[in-house]
Amino acid sequence: MRVIIAEDSTLLREGLVRLLAEEGHEVVAAFGDADGLPEAVDRHGPDAVVVDIRMPPTHTDEGLRAALAIRERRPETGVLVLSQHVERTYAAQLLAGGAEGIGYLLKDRVAQVEEFLDALERIRAGHAVIDPEVVRQLMGRTTRTDPLTRLTPRERDVLEVLAQGHTNAGISERLHLSLSAVEKHLNAVFDKLDLPRTTGHNRRILAVLRYLEA
């Protein structure tokens, strides 16, 4: 796929460029800040953009704002945002305007090369990808009023893997369940979270969002 990278650390930027090139992807542009990003997306029309949240000048949320701007102009672009820490607010902001093809990963995830490349592929396929660490933290702080507390442990596992952007096949493979069992659990999850019985990514992403808002 054709990718644009925005990452302020030269070292990491170079590493990402090399890694993606080795995988047969094409890096059409790489930036050290968020300034030229929207314009470059307009010009190159990449399949996906990888962007660091903290970039110069203020090192707060430049990357996030650039990501939202890109989604507004070209919603079909996959956007993968890298964050130093788990910031639920950022994740929720990012996914609020429709979560198809959006990813929020911890920066360290890049070091797990397979997972990172996998996430990029899933984002391109239109899934929402949330870092397992975000998912773990959310699972750790459920309250009594939380709809998530109504889920059985197995249903939670299923939702957790779903939130990482996996397909039903991916979930069945990871949790060693049959496909039909995965579907059964998922339907139970959607019902318990009061989600409409439509098909497609939409409902899956709603589940993830519900999960982030919990």
Added chain:
Amino acid sequence: MLLGCASALAGLLYLAVAGAVLGPCLLWPRTRPRAGAALSAGARRIAAVDRRRRTALFDDRFPLHHTPQDAQVVRYVAQRAYSGTVTAVTLALLAFGVVLAGVFAAAVVTGRVGAVELLWQFLLGGALLFLGVQGLRSLYALDARLARDTFGPSERELLRRRIDELATSRAAVVHAVDAERRRIERDLHDGLQQRLVALAMLLGRARRPGRTPEQADALLRQAHEESLAVLTELREVAWRVYPSALDGLGLREALGGVAERSPVPLRLSYAVPHTLPGPVETAAYFVVSEAVTNAAKHAAATTVTVELSVRAGVLGVSVRDDGSGGADPAGTGLSGLRGRVEALDGRLRVDSPAGGPTTVTAELPCA
């Protein structure tokens, strides 16, 4: 109060007599200095009595080593003569009012006064009493101010100023600590974390399926080099957080470390005869290291001169560079330093005209 009036009248008499006697001499240029000295010597004696009076009766604590100038003392005696006279007149009026009130009360008791007249007299007397009391209060405040202006601020005033100073410096310290923490966090993320992620990426790439042994080998070699760079980075970050040499080897050694790390040549002159208190050493260290970093990073300096010396129990630190100047004393780094220095009752000055040179000086009491 009566004493005050007495001393004021004494002052008035003195000025009148001395003025009459010395007046011609004051006008005559040749005798003017001596006549002036004679006049103010007397004024000083009167003022000293008055100062004791204020200390004894009004609990004013004046600083011991504050000596007012001659002109000030003469002016004080003159002003006191005026305010004391007015006070005396006001007191006399009040006393007169009390006598009248007594006479009138007796008349009321014996029934020689009608109700209407009683009301009138009551209103009139009340208004006059109010004016008298108000006048006394203003005169009291005026006297206190005159004394403070002449004999120096009272101890209470000094304490209040000190408390203001402490509150300000305490807030600055908290602020500086936060700024430091932010800097450390940034250091860890932008330096160490990025390097570690890059290192892990190299290893991950080396282990990808489909690598030839040569490719894997090259990546591993890069990873090894990167891991050494991570170690160097870690050492640097730790040193920036707190130079451990300060504890073990002292300020001079730690400043030697700054000189070694400095990207611009650094001349260090260290004339400190004995060891300094820990907090002073730490503050001095950070003043130097911050100023040197700024000189290299922002001012594009080619040489930096650092001088430390102790004079009268105060450590003077000066860092001078030949860079482009224009340093902002309100920037995070420099205001953090100011907070650190002022917390030790020291002073920090930044002199940085556009075009340079920049001089940062700190004075740190070593008591």
